Amino acid sequence: MTLTPEQQTEIETARGGATPTLRPTVPALEAMLFTAIPVLDHGFIRVVDYMGDDSAVVQAARVSYGRGTRKALEDEGLIRYLMRHHHSTPFEMCEIKFHIKLPIFVARQWIRHRTANVNEYSARYSIMDKDYYIPAPGQLAAQSSDNRQGRGEVLDQPTAERVLNLLRADAEQTYGHYEDMLGEEIGLARELARMNLTLNTYTQWYWKTDLHNLFHFLRLRADSHAQYEIRVYAEAMMETVKAWVPLSYGAFCDYRLGAVTFSAKMMTVLKKLLADEPVEQAGSGLSKREWSEMLAALGR
Known part of the structure; x- marks a missing residue:
């Protein structure tokens, strides 16, 4: 981490x-x-502000129920009910603002979530x-043979070292050229010189969003299928959410x-399986991928 x-x-x-x-x-x-909180080799996240807590979620939900609502419900039970039944607006009553340092290519993936206020x-x-950003050797993998946007087998040591050398050399060269273009001899405008930087260069932003x-x-991003470089940021953020709204966090993890x-x-297939009725993918109406995903979820 670099501050x-x-x-x-x-x-x-x-x-x-x-x-x-x-x-x-x-x-x-x-x-x-x-x-x-350190993330990757030079990145970090830090919470700079927040509003609300678990009680704000409960307060918003009970207001929406109107007068006469029984208030004997425990906060945790109500929060779990809201999460279980996809009542999202009470969770929008809580907000949090992060300061994040991350590689540009991760930022471009991250910005697809168009539900936050961002200042980069x-x-x-x-x-x-x-x-x-220079990946650890264990994160260098070949293209997956069955997933167009995923990784396959980890590269062998000589190949991984070759990739790392290329990444370092390219980043060093392009940043050196960036400095040359900004220097007194050339004096290129900053808005033009930046185009030469590699996508593993770190950027920073403030990112504010509501809890929902x-x-x-x-x-999406803390899921095991998410790209590693964004997943580690999501995992670090999970720790802050756990500290902030532990009841909502617990419901989120469960539901x-x-x-x-x-x-x-x-x-329909599950009901037949529970009744010990024979069922095959061909007659189920599910695609091969849906069928395999269902079986994987069931551990079959």
Whole structure:
């Protein structure tokens, strides 16, 4: 993880001051506030602000039920009911803002989630840091033979070393040329010089979202099938969410992250399987891929 001296000073200043507030706070998240959590070789995430907690979810849900609602329900039971039945708006009452340092190619995948407010470091105004992502050898794998967007077998050591050397050399060369173009001899505009940088160069942004959309992001990106380089960011964010809204986090893990959805046709097959009736893929109405996914989910 790489923090500039200015960023380190900012963190120390923020953590050194305390401001009284009447707003609900979460001690477990307060302890993590502003602190950078390392991700990959030079990346990090840190929580810089948040609003609401588990009680905000409950409060919003009970308001929506109107007067006369029984209030004897425990908060956890209500939150789990909301998650189980896809009542999303109460979770939108909580918001969180992250400061994230990540490789550009990860950022371009991340930005497809169009449900957050984003402000990215501008290479038009500032000079990019000389930080670029170099994977660990164990993360270098060949193209999967059955998944067009996934990895297959890990490369052997000589091949992996060759790839690492290419990545380092290209990143060093392009950043060197970037510096040359910005230098006094050429003096190229920053907005033009940046085009030469490799996609493994690190960028930074502030990313603010509500809890409902954060859960949607985490369901996709913390999944074992997600690309490793974005999955590790999602996993780090999961730790902050666990500290922030433990009841909502637990419901999310049970009903979203660790859950499986079956289609209507799959349910027909499952009922036959439970009744010990013979059923084959050919007559099920499921494609081969759907059939294999269903069996994998059932551990068959």
